[in-house]
Amino acid sequence: MSVVTRFAPSPTGFLHIGGARTALFSYLYAKRFGGKFLLRIEDTDRERSTQEAVDAIFEGMAWLGLKSDFDEVYQTQRFDRYKEVVEQMMAAGHAYYCYASKEELDAMRTEQMARKEKPRYDGRWRPETGKTLPPPPAGVQPVVRFKNPLEGQVVLKDLIKGEIVFDNKELDDLIIARGDGTPTYNFCVVVDDWDMGITHVIRGDDHVNNTPRQINILKALGAQVPQYAHVSMILGADGAKLSKRHGALGVTEYRAMGFLPEALLNYLVRLGWSHGDQELFTREEMIEKFDFDHVSASPARFDMEKAYWVNHQYLKSADPAVVVPEFDWHLRRIGVDPAAGPDLAAVIEQQRERCRTLVEMAEKSRFLYAELDAYNEKDAAKHLTADGATVLDELAAQLEALPAWTAAALHEAVNGFAAGKGLGLGKVAQPIRVAVVGMAISPPIDQTLFLLGRERTLARLRAAVAHVRGA
Incomplete structure (x- = not known):
């Protein structure tokens, strides 16, 4: 079976550094085994999703060279398919209507917490043999819930974290369609992964608790369950949660800071993965050597100084012809016309030893393309x-x-x-x-x-x- 991986960001913000690393791991794993990589835009959160964020995701992925092997996929274009699968699950007895109001559910959770119990849906509208349900209340638009198994366990053999066991009794009946008929995130993901033949789901470890629910839905549908790899989070160099001061920036901001795309990919691949003591990798070497056996389950630490070091190594060693398009972009960004001066590759050859970034290189090369306006x-x-x-x-x-x-x-x-x-x-x-x-x-x-x-x-x-x- 051919490997198919996916990167599925929600366009509620720009492509950040953690998402880029997840995309890279997914891309490398697929390419290593001659498989395919899919970019899927999970835009069902209509209130928070923006076209600006969609554009930024595509711009960032294109700049990094992480090209999807399929046409663009948007969840909002697949609502008819989700509705069809919900109806199939209802007909098969794997899902049911729940008429509980928000007020009822809030009261239920309050009572559970008062009893020191874990807040969870109590199955009041779940159909069971010998159970009599009240007539549906008038004027209420019911949600659709998945009928999660009550017994047994979900055993997740995570490619990074190892075996994780979840008791089904701890998983309540997940809402798969809202009262207005729109599908929920966890359900859309399952249908998409099933329809698109995803064999390996590589994503952040903040999704670990979603995985057993998704596996149970896949099993109910009779679908092949993919393998999962949950990548640890990225912390700042000081061990604190990654923030802008540590380097938690959008990918396009790294371009503006003067990073080469290949250098940024090289730095990202080493955030949590290693191959001996090797620090610098070509894209071909990343594809050839990447595996999950050497991805750490512990959080990685982002060190901006190390990122700059990697970028400088690339500037010093890369074929100048590869650097030319980015150098051209940076010169134009500071109002310099590259046509008004010497060959860009020749300038790169002379400047790269002393410049950690293309921002530095552009500023230090301005004199070659624009008139001097002052002396130091x-x-x-x-x-x-x-x-x-x-x-x-x-x-x-x-x-x-x-x-x-x-x-x-x-x-x-x-x-x-x-x-x-x-x-x-x-x-x-x-x-x-x-x-x-x-x-x-x-x-x-x-x-x-x-x-x-x-x-x-x-x-x-x-x-x-x-x-x-x-x-």
Whole structure:
């Protein structure tokens, strides 16, 4: 049987980091076994679901490259199917109408708690042999409840948590359709997983208590029960519940922070899963090596500094061509036109050692694509002096005469100029940097000038001279 997994978010908020990890685990497991991965939008909560959240989920999944192998699925488009299955269950005696009012149920729970009992539906409208039910009250729209088994146990062999046993007597009769006929979450999930042939349900461990109820409904329908893997929650680095200060952000916010999608996936896969001491994985390696034997049942801890470290490793080692689309996106985001400057891949090659994120890279590369509007005051005071202006003026004349504007020719010219003047390279390179970059930090000076180009380099050198001399 081919593996089919699913990621089924509710569009009541953006795709957060915990959901992204669940999606990744589901995707990797399916791909490892040559199976298929499904994205399903569980939007039955009409009051809280928004189109904005739906769009953010699709945007986040597309950016991460977690592509569904099926067309888009929305639960709200399947209401006729849910109604059909409810009717089948009623006809088979697996479900029944319950006419208990909200007031009755509230009073029932109050009495149970007063007796120190677990609050649960008491089965007052459940049909049983020899039991006489009162006539349905007029004007009441009944809910439909699943007739949960009263005896026995549900044994869940969780792929992460191991065996968990639930007594059926602790599970009350779940509402599967509301009084207005709309289906409930737990019921929709069961029908969807059944119809879509889901073989492995991988989700957060906040769903563990839903699982025995869903298994009982599946058995009542005569459906194949999938295997379950409940992934532990993610905590902050300090062990507290993950919050925005720890990194509990929407996936698209990580893009805005300058993360590469593959780097974020690499960091997420290591939140609770390990393969020896290996820290960095290609997507192909993740697919090849991922399993549940090495997923921890204990909560994982999110460490933003480690996430930045992973991102930097990717920036340093990735094929620049892979980074180009994201770098382009970040440059445009700060109002820079990438067409107005050097090749993006060449810039990435020079900047990636010193940049942990693409936000840093875009800001530090702005000078290559946009005109300088100011000098760093501290750096200008130190290097754009009268002596510095003399160096820049004479050097500009020599650079203008270069027959070829190559990094090698520029290296030779700058070093030769410094040697000819009896100056250390820093006495020449630093004034150049401030003049053409606006600050005393840049890639190697020959590469900086080569990427900037002859025309801009000479213009900026002369502008710096004029700035010093007050011309």
